[in-house]
Every structure is written in C-alpha cells, then in structure tokens.
Amino acid sequence: MKTTARIVRVDRTTIYTGINALDHLRVACNPFLFGKNLVFLLTDRNTYKHCLPRLLESNPWLEKSILLTVDAGESTKTLQTVARLWMEMLSHQAGRDSLMITLGGGMITDLGGFVAGGYKRGIPCIHIPTTLLAQVDAAIGGKTAVNMEGVKNQAGFFFLPETVIADPCFLTTLPPRHLKSGLAEIIKTTLTGNALLWKKLKNKNVEELLLLPPESPFWQHLINGAITYKNRIVRNDFTEKGNRSILNFGHTIGHAIESFSQTEEANTLLHGEAVAAGMTGAVWLSSKKTGLPPDERDQIAGFLYKGYGPFSFSHADIPSLVDKMAHDKKKHNSEIRFTLISNPGSPRINMSCQPDEIAQALDFCLRF
Ligand SMILES: NC(=O)c1ccc[n+]([C@@H]2O[C@H](COP(=O)([O-])OP(=O)(O)OC[C@H]3O[C@@H](n4cnc5c(N)ncnc54)[C@H](O)[C@@H]3O)[C@@H](O)[C@H]2O)c1
DSSP, rough: OOOOOOOEHHHHTTEEESSSSGGHHHHHHHHGTTTOOEEEEEEEHHHHHTTTTHHHHOOGGGGSSSEEEEEEEGGGHHHHHHHHHHHHHTTTTTTTEEEEEEEHHHHHHHHHHHHHHHHGGOEEEEEOOSSIIIIITSSSSBBOEEEEEEEEEEEBBBOOOOOEEEGGGGGGSHHHHHHHHHHHHHHHHHHHHHHHHHHHHTSHHHHHHSSSSSTOOOOHHHHHHHHHHHHHHHOOTHHHHHHHGGGGGTTTHHHHHHHHHSSGGGGOHHHHHHHHHHHHHHHHHHHHHHHHHHHHHHHHHHHHEEEEEOOSSOOGGGHHHHHHHHHHHHHEEEEEEEEEETTTTTTEEEEHHHHHHHHHHHHHTTTO
C-alpha cells in the first residue's frame, strides 16, 4: 500500500499524520519490541468496537498484545481507573520494558499517558488518537491528566509519548458532533497562529467542512497545520511557563461555559463547542484590549456563531460565569488573564481583563 503520511519530529516524539500513517506503527514500535516484553493496548468500549478492527487489520501482529478496555466517557478518567489498570499490568508481571499503546480520543490519551508515565516510573507510550480533538490537541504535547472530585484534570504530569500516529481512517466513524468539536481547536490554531489558513477557512463554513471526507486534502491540510503549530509552541515552552498559553485562546471563557453546562446533563457541551463560544467572547475582548479591528472581530464572531451558535447560556447566567472564571486557574492576583489576538495570527498572552469587560464579552456572544 502506498504511504502518504507526513512525519513531524519534535524532541523525543515522532508524529506520523495523514493517510496510511498506521503503516508506520510497526517500525515505531520496533525499538521497544525485544525479548518477552509486553505490549498493552488501551481502548474504551467505543474505540474497541469502531477502531480496533481497523488497527488489527493493518497491524495483525498486535493480536498478541494485552487489551485493557475501559468504559467510554469523562467519568472514567480517574485515579481509581489508573489504579485498576496498574493492578492489571502488575498481574501480568509487566516490567519497565513494557510498551503502552493508546487507541482512543483525548480521554484515553490523557488516561493512558498517566498510566504509562507512572507505571514503574515510566514505560514508553505510543498514542493512536481516534478523535479529531485528540489528533490535533490532546495527543500532542505530553500533558497527561485525570479528574478528581468531578473537577477536570486535577492530577497529571508532563510525559511525552515516543510516537503519535494520527490516521484519518479513524475519523470516519466519529459522530459528526465530535468532529465539529475538534474543528473548534483547529479554528483556534488558525486564529492565533496562521492567518493564511484562517483566510482559507473563513471562505467556507463549518457545516460545509463537515461534509468533506476526513481523508480529503483540505482536512489533511487543516490537521497537519494544527499539529505542526501545536508542536512548535510546545517545543519552545514544554511546561507552560510562557508562550504555551497561546493555546488557551478561547479557553478561559470556554472552560467556564463547559463546566457550567455540566450542571444540566441534557445540555452538557463538548469541549470544542464551549471553546467556540469562548473564542467569540475573546474576539470581543481583543477588539477592546489589543486592537483587533471591528470588521475582523465581526467576521470571526459571525463564522463561529454560524457554526456553533446559539450558545447555551443566557443573560441571567453571566454573573455566575464571570464568578466561575474568577476561580479559574488563570486568575493571577485577582486579575483574570486572557490570551487575545491583535489580528488573526497575532496572539497576545497574559492580557488582564476586568469582570465588567468579561460580562460585556459574554453579552456580545448572545447578541446575534
Ligand atoms: N492533554 C491535552 O493536552 C488535552 C487537550 C485537550 C483535551 N484533552 C482531554 O481530552 C478529552 C476529550 O477528548 P475527546 O473529545 O477526544 O473525547 P473522548 O476521548 O471522550 O471521545 C469522545 C467520544 O468518541 C468516542 N470515540 C473515540 N474515537 C472514536 C471513533 N473513531 N469512532 C467512534 N467513536 C469514537 C469515545 O469513545 C467517546 O465516546 C478530555 O478529557 C480533555 O480533558 C486533553
């Protein structure tokens, strides 16, 4: 089979993206396959059903691996699950020469990275992300995490995978709502780091993009661009002391809206859906604080609203949302700090905003 995957190398991690990227898995595993070492393959119940057959078809040698399968969903990303998986690995007498392969969305890459990074002080890990969000974001950059007491990502550490294999074949079974959620993170990367790509993107609309097959050249261009961009930022600021916070564009408001939505089960938002609302608020703040021209602001907000609106909060919710942000981790000495843009492709980090400005930004999100 002809391989068309692209290879990106960042420090220790090699990333294969594109059609037939899976063909590189065996070679990527080779340095870790010797003697009697064990290969663990972590899936959730959905990726077990939808993605494992495709993986085994292209890599039948993985039939011999030890399957670790967990329930799908955010409520599985806990220390209890980690402990259960460690116990299971111990029961197989897994040593430090074992290999962990994850097959799943961001929940699985976060959990699997944590399990691999903590088992006997770290065993090598290879991510095969199967959602768009995980391909362009969660699997890249070495952040692992589990939730505690229902609060997201409270425990975790930085642990780089050896290899990431982002093959679009998995995206064909992904529910469209999840594809759209991942697209929001791609939009973020164009707004903060790639004005040219944003220009191409804004000539389409979100629904039109979702009709294109994930293996189409346009999607591959978007996915490769987003991965390369995140890599570049992570390489220069691995532990998020500075520029890595560019990646938080839309996330300060987005996280507040996301956790707010979790109080009403019927309306729980996906991460990207909340980030789309967050970016709409952030462009309003950008026009006020960092000189984003009003016509750019309105174009970006219009694009986001058409794709992701109407946003799922009301005027009455604004004070609680601002309050939530004040307790967010981005609070520094009573200021709430944002990543904003002065133009598409020109990010500005650590921009302090007042509660009344944030309230106006949220009001702007509801004005359409
Ligand atoms: N570490 C990071 O840098 C980082 C960045 C962003 C998000 N995250 C984390 O990522 C998680 C969200 O990731 P997600 O949106 O991928 O969610 P997810 O992993 O929960 O996957 C979404 C749903 O799609 C299913 N699924 C996965 N792949 C599929 C496929 N190919 N076909 C059919 N169904 C499939 C899953 O079983 C699940 O039900 C959160 O836990 C978030 O905290 C981490």
